[in-house]
Amino acid sequence: MQDFPVTRTQHPKPRVADDKLRFGDVFTDHMFVMDYTPEHGWHDGRIVPYAPFTMDPACCVLHYAQAVFDGLKAFRDERGQIRLFRPDQHAARLNRSCEALCIPPLDQAVVEASFAALVGVDAGWVPARRGTSIYVRPTVIATDVFLGVHPSAGYRYYVILCPVSAYYKEGLAPVRILATDEHVRAVPGGLGSAKTAANYAASLYAAKDAAARGYAQVLWLDGKRGEFLEEVGSMNVMLRLGDTVVTPPLGGTILDGITRRSAIQLLRDWGVTVEERPVSIHEVMQAHADGTLTEMWGTGTAVVISPIGELGFRDARMVINGGATGELTRRLYEAIAAIQYGATNDAHGWMRPVRALEAVDA
């Protein structure tokens, strides 16, 4: 594995107790940083104390959002070993996002090594309580100082870490979601399949609208006809229709979720038929009326599996499985968690061990 120079912090922060953790508000002692210039390519990968960046107010990323990110987790298993969940897949996706935003690609091996090295340096921050983890956030931003609209010449790649709690403190809690054809997240030919800041900015207004009507998330419909399901909030979506699981296909407007891929693999391992095909809101309403829509859930790194207990669309309110978590939803959640916490055989080789690094400066 690649070694990076490490500058240790002189001011370690106080740790937050495992049972006091939330999501995304506590950061560890160090970060990984690497820069790009046209002359030197990606260079100078290093681990340094976590600290603010100094930015020129005209820095182009602040104006035109040429930025991508990803998100993955590291877990501590029962024997204390720390392991990352599918870092290779996340590194590959970061590069696909870079391509969509005209950002020069990174060496995938260096990206994977950056995750492992940083988690290794901050290994003492990886919580142990079941359900907790370290959330790893790699980000790439454009760094040139100019107000013209064209790709930046310089970039910065950095990785920060947050210890996070179990998303569900008291077991899986179904959410209410609102399908909307008034707002769109992405359109064909746009940025929908990239993990980019701009998509999140574009989702805020609809989310606020849904929240004002008492819903936790937006179910995005396609931007062309306002008819086909795309994603739920910032998760992929799956439905159980009879004995089949249906999920919208990857077609450029939705994010190729690693949790989505993992859920599809496990379902197929169990002999469940999974169809990746367009599914319209009308088909969903009909299936609800017929009683064949028995479960619906979202998939994503933060929550893993998020059961959906109620779906609103215009004047309709559809309660799914009596508003309770379905059997397959729960089985998927438990199966993925068991792999992540090392409680079961990792048949597909998804977990990658991290070596804890002793506190000796490079």
Ligand SMILES: *Cc1c(COP(=O)(O)O)cnc(C)c1O
């Ligand atoms: C990150 C993300 C997902 C989920 O992807 P995972 O790899 O499963 O975390 C789904 N949709 C959007 C829009 C996302 O940004």
